[in-house]
Amino acid sequence: MKIKDKQPEQVFIRFKNPRYLRVIRDNTEVIARRMGFAEDQIFELSMAVDEAYTNAIEHSGRVGGESDLEIEYLIYENRLEVSVKDSGCGFDCTRLEIPKTLKSLHSSRGRGLGLIRILSDGFELRSTPGVGTMIKIIKYLQSRQKALMALG
Numbered sequence: 001m002k003i004k005d006k007q008p009e010q011v012f013i014r015f016k017n018p019r020y021l022r023v024i025r026d027n028t029e030v031i032a033r034r035m036g037f038a039e040d041q042i043f044e045l046s047m048a049v050d051e052a053y054t055n056a057i058e059h060s061g062r063v064g065g066e067s068d069l070e071i072e073y074l075i076y077e078n079r080l081e082v083s084v085k086d087s088g089c090g091f092d093c094t095r096l097e098i099p100k101t102l103k104s105l106h107s108s109r110g111r112g113l114g115l116i117r118i119l120s121d122g123f124e125l126r127s128t129p130g131v132g133t134m135i136k137i138i139k140y141l142q143s144r145q146k147a148l149m150a151l152g
Contacts, residue, residue: 011073048119052084060088
């Protein structure tokens with residue numbers, strides 16, 4: 001039997017100017033703390049969201065850094081889902097290999113998506129050339145995750 005999620009609470013932020021990494025980091029930490037995440041989970045979540053936001057700024061490909069950046073927090077009872085979207089140049093995801101372990105992260109460049117995947121409980125990447133990219137990060141509350149696993 002699948003338990004249906006209640007409608008999540010939503011926090012939505014949109015920027016035309018990408019100089020607000022600190023605002024995104026602070027929001028992520030405040031929301032995660034209020035939800036009851038453990039400090040190590042908050043650190044992992046903040047690092048993953050920072051990396052997704054930095055990737056959106058760096059790789060959106062718009063002249064002069066002019067790209068719409070959207071950050072959406074969906075707050076569920078048992079998890080936080082954070083989506084970072086840009087309106088940049090996008091790319092073909094099928095040609096991309098994302099590292100799945102820390103040992104796979106050899107280069108100092110191109111590690112961002114691998115880190116996001118490793119630090120997240122769930123990860124989704126969608127990109128369309130000429131339209132933009134969306135990275136979704138899912139993090140479950142540890143206590144709820146353990147309780148659900150114990151129930152089998």
